[in-house]
Amino acid sequence: MDTRRRTHKGLKIAVIVLIVIALMAAAAFAAARRVFKVKEINITGSDRYSYDELYKYIFANRNADNTILFSYTNKKAGTPDIPFIAKTDISVKWPDTINITVYDKSLVGYVEYKGTNMYFDKDGVVVDSSSDVFDDVPKVTGLQFKTIVINHKLDVEDPGIFGTISDIKQYISKYKLTIDSLNIEQDGTLSVDIGGVKALLGNNDNLMPDKIYELSCMADSIKDLKGVLHLEKYDGNSQNIILKETE
Numbered sequence: 001m002d003t004r005r006r007t008h009k010g011l012k013i014a015v016i017v018l019i020v021i022a023l024m025a026a027a028a029f030a031a032a033r034r035v036f037k038v039k040e041i042n043i044t045g046s047d048r049y050s051y052d053e054l055y056k057y058i059f060a061n062r063n064a065d066n067t068i069l070f071s072y073t074n075k076k077a078g079t080p081d082i083p084f085i086a087k088t089d090i091s092v093k094w095p096d097t098i099n100i101t102v103y104d105k106s107l108v109g110y111v112e113y114k115g116t117n118m119y120f121d122k123d124g125v126v127v128d129s130s131s132d133v134f135d136d137v138p139k140v141t142g143l144q145f146k147t148i149v150i151n152h153k154l155d156v157e158d159p160g161i162f163g164t165i166s167d168i169k170q171y172i173s174k175y176k177l178t179i180d181s182l183n184i185e186q187d188g189t190l191s192v193d194i195g196g197v198k199a200l201l202g203n204n205d206n207l208m209p210d211k212i213y214e215l216s217c218m219a220d221s222i223k224d225l226k227g228v229l230h231l232e233k234y235d236g237n238s239q240n241i242i243l244k245e246t247e
Contacts, residue, residue: 036067039096046102048134052061054102057082058090067092084119084128108166109182113148114229124154124162135178138169138192142184164190171209174217176187189232195223197243202232214238 041064043054061077063069080088091146105127110119116129119137126148133139153159157210161184168182168190175228180193190201192215201211211231218241222229227245234240 001208036066036095038098041098041100041188043100043102046085046104047136047192048104048133049082049102052081054100058088064098066097067095083130105135107134108162108169109138111140111143111145111148111154118148119136120154120162122162124156124159126150126152126154136173138165138172138179139181140184141181142186144184148241158188167204167208168192168212171212172216174209175213177212177216177219194219196226197222197229198227199229200232204232207234207236210234210236214241 041055043051043058046054049057058080061073063073075091080195082088082102084105084107085102086105089101089103091099093099105119106121107119107127108122110117110133112118115128116131117133117139118126118129121127127150129150143154143161144156148154154162156162171177172179174190178194180195183191183193183198184190189203192199192201194215199215201208211234214234215229215231218229222243225245226242227243230242230244
């Protein structure tokens with residue numbers, strides 16, 4: 001009889017202990033959910049994607065509600081694979097903030113190839129392909145290459161052309177000039193298309209920044225015209241710039 005009472009009492013104590021442990025665990029879990037609930041997600045660094053676009057890429061396989069669960073799912077997910085993004089830095093500011101910085105790949109131009117835009121960097125390495133067009137990256141025509149493979153350098157006769165294209169991109173970005181295409185002419189000289197006007201720039205000499213500046217000043221007045229704008233012999237005197245209109 002005493003043995004049964006002691007056993008019954010022991011069971012009651014064990015049940016009480018388990019209930020207390022369960023209640024403590026539930027309270028701890030509830031506190032953790034409350035304390036580590038994500039209140040802020042910062043995503044910065046990209047000029048090519050909006051916040052919402054990057055959020056969809058990054059949180060497709062990551063928890064966005066709780067910083068502890070985010071850390072776990074982030075390790076499991078690995079490095080985000082986002083087109084045109086070179087690097088993604090992800091950190092947690094405990095207990096409730098996620099900070100993400102993305103770095104755009106450096107693009108200086110693209111060529112059209114079999115219906116796809118193939119983007120390359122200043123060294124001529126094809127970094128990505130897309131049907132999208134970015135306003136700050138010029139289309140390049142007349143660039144002759146033998147093969148085109150992602151993550152490989154375009155096989156051109158004169159690799160120095162990529163430095164020239166990079167220079168032109170910097171100039172048009174500096175002077176906020178919008179062009180339709182940058183053209184490598186058959187004789188190796190350069191031109192740009194703006195609407196119906198082809199502006200002949202000649203070689204990439206010391207006056208090229210000035211040529212692009214002059215062109216940017218004229219862009220609004222020529223965009224609705226058709227013809228050839230001669231800047232190839234520009235010597236610093238804007239009076240030497242001639243537009244030969246065509247019908």
